[in-house]
Amino acid sequence: MSDTCSKGQTRTHLHPFLIVLLVQLLRTPNAEASLDSLRGGSLRVCTRNRWQSRSRSSPSNVAAAAAEVPDHAPLQFLEDITTSTDTVPNLGSFGRLPVSNSRRGGHGKNPTIQSLSVRTDVADLAQDFHAAIQAMNQDDNDIHVGRLLNACDRLEDTMEKIGFKQGAKDIGMNIRKIRNMYCKVPACQRDTMPALLRYEKEMGMHSNGIKDPSAAMGFLWLGRVLNYQYSMFKLMLDENEEPYDAARRAYDLYLKHHQSWAVQKVCQAAMTTLKPMKKTSVFSRFGGFEEDCFGPMEHDATNRDLYELMDCWQPLLNRWKKVFSDLNLGESI
Numbered sequence: 188m189s190d191t192c193s194k195g196q197t198r199t200h201l202h203p204f205l206i207v208l209l210v211q212l213l214r215t216p217n218a219e220a221s222l223d224s225l226r227g228g229s230l231r232v233c234t235r236n237r238w239q240s241r242s243r244s245s246p247s248n249v250a251a252a253a254a255e256v257p258d259h260a261p262l263q264f265l266e267d268i269t270t271s272t273d274t275v276p277n278l279g280s281f282g283r284l285p286v287s288n289s290r291r292g293g294h295g296k297n298p299t300i301q302s303l304s305v306r307t308d309v310a311d312l313a314q315d316f317h318a319a320i321q322a323m324n325q326d327d328n329d330i331h332v333g334r335l336l337n338a339c340d341r342l343e344d345t346m347e348k349i350g351f352k353q354g355a356k357d358i359g360m361n362i363r364k365i366r367n368m369y370c371k372v373p374a375c376q377r378d379t380m381p382a383l384l385r386y387e388k389e390m391g392m393h394s395n396g397i398k399d400p401s402a403a404m405g406f407l408w409l410g411r412v413l414n415y416q417y418s419m420f421k422l423m424l425d426e427n428e429e430p431y432d433a434a435r436r437a438y439d440l441y442l443k444h445h446q447s448w449a450v451q452k453v454c455q456a457a458m459t460t461l462k463p464m465k466k467t468s469v470f471s472r473f474g475g476f477e478e479d480c481f482g483p484m485e486h487d488a489t490n491r492d493l494y495e496l497m498d499c500w501q502p503l504l505n506r507w508k509k510v511f512s513d514l515n516l517g518e519s520i
Contacts (some may be wrong), residue, residue, distance in 0.1 A: 265473060285321055302444065305488035308345070308475030313496040315341050320499055329379035336366055349472040350464060351434075353457035357412050364405030380406065380510050388514060397518055410507045410520035415441045417500045423466055430469050431461040 208233045315338035319331050339362050346355035368387065369377050376386045383402050392398045397407060418437035428436070435458060443451055471481035474489035508520045 221348070237463055270342050303488075305484050306369045307473075307485075307489050308493045309473055309489055311491035312338070312341050312345060313492060313499050316496065316499040317501065320503055329381055330503065331512070332365070332369060332378060332380055332383055335380075335503075336362060336369070345473065349469050350461070352460070354412065354416065356408065359407040360413070361409040365399065365402045366411070367403075368402035379516065380507070384510065384514055384516070386514075393516060397516055403516060405505070407516075407518050407520065409494065410511075411442060411445060412505065412506055413500060413507075414520055417497055417504065420497060423469075424490060424493060424497075427466075427467055430464040431458065434461055 198227065245447075254313045268398070282353070309484055315334070321334040339358055343355050343362065344357040346352075346358060346477055365383075372383060375382075378384045384406065387393060387398075387401055388401055392401055393403060396405045416436050418441055419430075422436055424429065438454065440457065446454065467481065467486075468478055470486065470489050470493075471478045474481070474485060476489075478487050504511035504520065510517055
């Protein structure tokens, strides 16, 4: 449907979903073949680990196909596009989390229009940790333990999926120590990290150092593992290091000095399994994509959401360290 502007320009009203399709098709290497397929009435959409075929025989089918795309956030568009102008319309925000830092997307630079339309599994993980941070900010700077455990459950599954099996094992073991105490304590004394740790301390559990197993021991090592992973992913993103090199450097900086000689040897042996891994393979699985579907848009979106996750971890870990310091537990993250 079109009308005429006051200066003789032709204004065309397009369905928002069609705008996304056209932008993405025109920016892909196989744009011509994709457009031929589009004219023929068949559309192939690659999303989250699978290919889906959708019929385009009618506008109603296009709307139905859009509705079936999983976990797609609401799209925002300008109401119209003036075809005679060269300016690119502001397509709004496609993700559930705000893009608040210029590092996200665009290979560490400004996000591309295409990458803004891509949803990754990392965004879901960041939202889970963000929920604990929101609760922290609303409740006298205290970390919400229940929401933190839910986020760490997802992190454990993610680490297993991308091949960091020792990291997943460490996370799971410490989650169980925390949850075992969490389920025994009255709700009014367990929802925040300081309250739960204070409960254990008042029960006399840590009079001679942190007892194992306990929630305090779980929090101690879970915090150390998160600190290590924060450093590892930062090296992969900011210094373009491969997984093994980043893991080894982060381990030497943040974990090694906390471990006994025997545990160090176990961890160092486990890290050798990362040597064959390439960063592209790790990031594609982290984002929730098949590697053969991991193009520039998926790469930029995964980088963007991984930075968002790290921005959730940083204030969380800072508060974590302060809790241990304030309670004089004798150990640090």
